[in-house]
Amino acid sequence: MERGHGHLEQERGVWAERGEDLHRLLEWSDGVFAIAATLLAFEIRTPDIPASAPQGAVLAAVVSLLPRILVYGLTFLNIALLWISHHRSFTHIAGYDTPLLWMNAFFLMLVAFVPVASSTLGRYPERYGAVVFYAVVLLATTLADMQMWLYATSKRRLVDDGIDPRMVRYITLRGVFPAAVFALAVPVAFVSAYAAEALIFGILAASSILGRVYSPVLAHVASHPRERRPPRRGRGTDGG
Amino acid sequence: MERGHGHLEQERGVWAERGEDLHRLLEWSDGVFAIAATLLAFEIRTPDIPASAPQGAVLAAVVSLLPRILVYGLTFLNIALLWISHHRSFTHIAGYDTPLLWMNAFFLMLVAFVPVASSTLGRYPERYGAVVFYAVVLLATTLADMQMWLYATSKRRLVDDGIDPRMVRYITLRGVFPAAVFALAVPVAFVSAYAAEALIFGILAASSILGRVYSPVLAHVASHPRERRPPRRGRGTDGG
Amino acid sequence: MERGHGHLEQERGVWAERGEDLHRLLEWSDGVFAIAATLLAFEIRTPDIPASAPQGAVLAAVVSLLPRILVYGLTFLNIALLWISHHRSFTHIAGYDTPLLWMNAFFLMLVAFVPVASSTLGRYPERYGAVVFYAVVLLATTLADMQMWLYATSKRRLVDDGIDPRMVRYITLRGVFPAAVFALAVPVAFVSAYAAEALIFGILAASSILGRVYSPVLAHVASHPRERRPPRRGRGTDGG
């Protein structure tokens, strides 16, 4: 990987883009994350209340918004989960090339679409269609995030050669987990919309609170991948 | 705290996130602050005026918007107050870990929700429900801001060890003050919506103009915490 | 001015905020500028067209939007003018203190309000009320911008001591010019809305194209302020 400022370079007759200055890529990504997350709330609006309504009408109207406020809060935290994941990947990704610029744009396209799904779910939480729509959008977003990580780390394309392979696998597994949950929510939604929602929003709990439980499991799996035989204990490091 | 670029590190079998590069955390926070503040105005719209209306109709319509414009301006400054407070904390916070990333996301979720409360208050300033909603949202936002500061400074987790303890307490007190006002506004609103609004928007005056009055008081309190006996005067520094 | 990272320091018993790291102040300012400018367009929407309308109906609808598109374009450039002015000031401002943080917040509050005035003008360009509203909002924004510059440069508070005084005056004059035009547009609007609009949007031409004409004039005025007697020619520098 070239060190220094980004540039074009001629590679087999083509001007290829590559560089190490990720500042603008992250700046426009953070912009999209911030706007998508903030627009989630913009859609919530206290209903119009006639002047003749009793004094308590506004408070009652706010209370009636609670399901949408709940979906707002949980979706905001889902976007935060995606941001934390993007942040985690780009702590290690140390450069860009043209495919990465496009993969990131594709990922942001999905992030910016989350408010559409969230708005639908907030209005029709009892309908399976709304949950399926939401789960599919978030599944696609999570997969696009994973794709970038796999692209950047395979053949150590855009990460340091000396990166710990256990950590590379661990970060991949962190994406597999929510992706599996979103995928599972689709068939569940056809049985019960509420069960699918409980499943989806359980990810947040799993990722923040339960993280302390499954993180060591994922770390263990990442450290002992099936395809490689684990080093025999008592030897190697201990043995004289 | 590790120096240098953020990274994952294995801690008791878990990959823990920590780092010192707060750039992206602040970038996405500033994005949310900027959007939430700007969207406040977006909701204000001159009513439709029929072509047959007299020439002065537009000016009259603008004048009729004045209460909403006032709520807009004051809420913008309340968000600015939160931004200045966040800016103040992060002048001293020198790193992040996973809990801080989540606490900040939770705080931003509340900041992005302020426009919903502001829009309700702008439309129904005479209803206690609107004031209670507004006060509760701003109280929660202020508490979430304080929580980050307390987390980062307790055990000097994410701040410099040598930080002045009087300043740590002073910054905490700066948050306690508006939190107390928002909490007080809730019962007051049930008596008079306008009194509660006067109370809430008085914070801004208190924080910017009256700041010169209560800052020294808070600074004094922060310098002489109850649990420690203040150093006797005339000794130590003066005494031969 | 303290060098280095921002911090709180105790000044006459108060913890005063000051620092040199303007990164976040500019980041949240640029965010508000970007959003306010982009939201200007969001309000423009092709009217609904029935399916039975002739093929050319969409193009006719777009053409009917031209006055609003024109107001959009000109207001975007007015916001760009404010951004360029803010950029110019902060090329020289080298630090912040608490009053500057608040003055900047107040300025951004006005910038974020420009879309409200722009939307009103776009819908009622033939009404004096819309022009007066627009001119007053832009006048207030320009004055808030100038206030920051005057605060930062008076007593060389937040700028380098060795700054060229002619340039300080020149930058002030750059703000006086549009402020005068906006102020003048208010009485003119009561005579003719279109004349006032021509006057307002002439600023842009004046600032970009005519800039080459009036810049030397302002530069001359800034170099030879009335209150000081100009140095006699042929003496001082030339004389033996």
Add this chain to the structure above:
Amino acid sequence: MERGHGHLEQERGVWAERGEDLHRLLEWSDGVFAIAATLLAFEIRTPDIPASAPQGAVLAAVVSLLPRILVYGLTFLNIALLWISHHRSFTHIAGYDTPLLWMNAFFLMLVAFVPVASSTLGRYPERYGAVVFYAVVLLATTLADMQMWLYATSKRRLVDDGIDPRMVRYITLRGVFPAAVFALAVPVAFVSAYAAEALIFGILAASSILGRVYSPVLAHVASHPRERRPPRRGRGTDGG
């Protein structure tokens, strides 16, 4: 070009703005890109569904949105194409002056207007007026982007003197290609709206997937401009 922080300097009696710190210019540009792209989705909204509608009504409503979702996705990627192009140019542009600040503002004004055209196309994809509007807006945006590049590179005004002239021409040609497609789409739209849309959205494929095909062609053209006689083959490099 002056090295170091931006500043004003007196040039032939005028205070001219120039500098090398492009941070804020890129920050506000990235903000506009991020917001314009994210707002594209905001306009899409699942239609209201009566409580009495059958369970599958939401899913059917989402499916009926597919044409608009498609236009959303493709327009997002078109904005990403503009961002990547802007990013590519500013990898080489190393400073600014007043005309560049204005050209960039003008370019951003067009980027922020893309959602208006996109919304119209999403609602009336079968009408030639919507396609013409969309093609004209994107053509203007692409030309404004090219203008900046030509301004910055002509006489090596704001780029390094030693820049490879083949690359300068290559980057120009990268803009000519989509501009030609948008221009061609206008007459085509009068024959068939769908053919024009296929043409426009083919650019994305051309730019990302087909890039591997036409990039070498453009690179070849850029390396062998007509006005200069190409070096005779077999000589120079090969010839002893």
